[in-house]
Amino acid sequence: MPSFVVEIVIENKKMARDPEGETITTELINREGFSAIKSVRTGKYLRLLVEAADKEEAEQLVTRMSNALRIFNPVVHTCNIRAKSEVE
Amino acid sequence: MKVAVIQFPGSNCDLDVFHVLRNVLGVEVDLVWHRSFEAEDCDAAVLPGGFSYGDYLRAGIIAAHSPAMRHVKEMAKQGKPIIGICNGFQILIESGLLPGALLRNQGMMFICKWVKLKVETENNPFTKATAKGTILDMPIAHAEGRYVNEPEGLRQLHENDQVVFTYTNTQGNLTEEGNPNGSMDCIAGICNLERNVLGLMPHPERASESILSPFSDNDGLQILRAFTEM
Numbered sequence: 361m362p363s364f365v366v367e368i369v370i371e372n373k374k375m376a377r378d379p380e381g382e383t384i385t386t387e388l389i390n391r392e393g394f395s396a397i398k399s400v401r402t403g404k405y406l407r408l409l410v411e412a413a414d415k416e417e418a419e420q421l422v423t424r425m426s427n428a429l430r431i432f433n434p435v436v437h438t439c440n441i442r443a444k445s446e447v448e
Numbered sequence: 449m450k451v452a453v454i455q456f457p458g459s460n461c462d463l464d465v466f467h468v469l470r471n472v473l474g475v476e477v478d479l480v481w482h483r484s485f486e487a488e489d490c491d492a493a494v495l496p497g498g499f500s501y502g503d504y505l506r507a508g509i510i511a512a513h514s515p516a517m518r519h520v521k522e523m524a525k526q527g528k529p530i531i532g533i534c535n536g537f538q539i540l541i542e543s544g545l546l547p548g549a550l551l552r553n554q555g556m557m558f559i560c561k562w563v564k565l566k567v568e569t570e571n572n573p574f575t576k577a578t579a580k581g582t583i584l585d586m587p588i589a590h591a592e593g594r595y596v597n598e599p600e601g602l603r604q605l606h607e608n609d610q611v612v613f614t615y616t617n618t619q620g621n622l623t624e625e626g627n628p629n630g631s632m633d634c635i636a637g638i639c640n641l642e643r644n645v646l647g648l649m650p651h652p653e654r655a656s657e658s659i660l661s662p663f664s665d666n667d668g669l670q671i672l673r674a675f676t677e678m
Contacts, residue, residue, distance in 0.1 A: 372551065375598065379552060379556045379630070383556060430542065431505070433506065435601065436551060
């Protein structure tokens with residue numbers, strides 16, 4: 361069966377402040393002169409290797425797993441799941 | 449009353465709460481490894497503080513899937529008292545027994561210090577003997593304790609009198625300087641709708657003997673005592 365890399369990116373919703381992103385913005389990026397960069401939101405990145413018939417199936421499986429196991433907390437997080445191309 | 453203190457890999461306040469329950473309150477108490485925990489063995493359960501599973505993915509989430517938590521949910525449904533302290537509070541949130549989320553502290557720091565806590569309600573067995581408005585001394589020690597919820601979730605917590613403890617200043621006002629971690633509405637501890645499950649970030653077990661307190665008080669003991677008398 362083919363394998364696919366599937367990426368999960370978990371971020372805080374807008375209503376939940378992100379102190380790490382705020383600190384990176386003000387204390388590093390803006391302080392060093394990159395004033396056009398207005399905000400940074402940090403998150404958590406997970407890269408999974410998934411056996412599936414095709415990309416869609418891989419993405420669906422990871423979505424089902426993420427919801428079932430609470431990989432993210434739906435009260436405060438958004439979760440983006442994206443299957444990449446097949447792994448050789 | 450027989451209490452179980454459930455140990456997860458990475459729990460590190462298990463012995464402290466065990467000591468207070470057994471030696472200070474004289475309660476029958478067992479330390480139980482999470483894989484061996486059975487609901488039938490006890491009348492009440494403590495989820496102690498620590499860093500279960502290294503806080504990987506999100507504090508409390510992996511322990512929330514431990515077989516022990518199936519039993520804890522069963523106990524909660526039966527109305528048995530459950531208390532989650534610090535990491536235990538995080539586990540209760542992640543297992544869905546309490547609503548909301550506990551995120552990284554607003555200042556990004558691990559904060560270890562004594563704080564002032566205000567008792568917001570007597571309408572639950574944990575604080576029924578402590579007058580509303582009482583200010584308690586208790587220490588916190590956490591990096592992920594910022595309570596966050598959606599506006600509707602917060603409204604419901606207040607409406608249903610589920611906010612049990614808030615961070616306060618010495619005058620009992622909820623101010624930014626009294627709020628160590630940026631929690632919404634200064635929330636430090638909440639209970640479930642049925643009022644038998646309490647989660648709080650501060651450590652009552654570290655504030656249960658006057659010799660351990662910089663204020664020579666033992667404000668945490670009344671909460672743990674009430675828990676054992678439920």
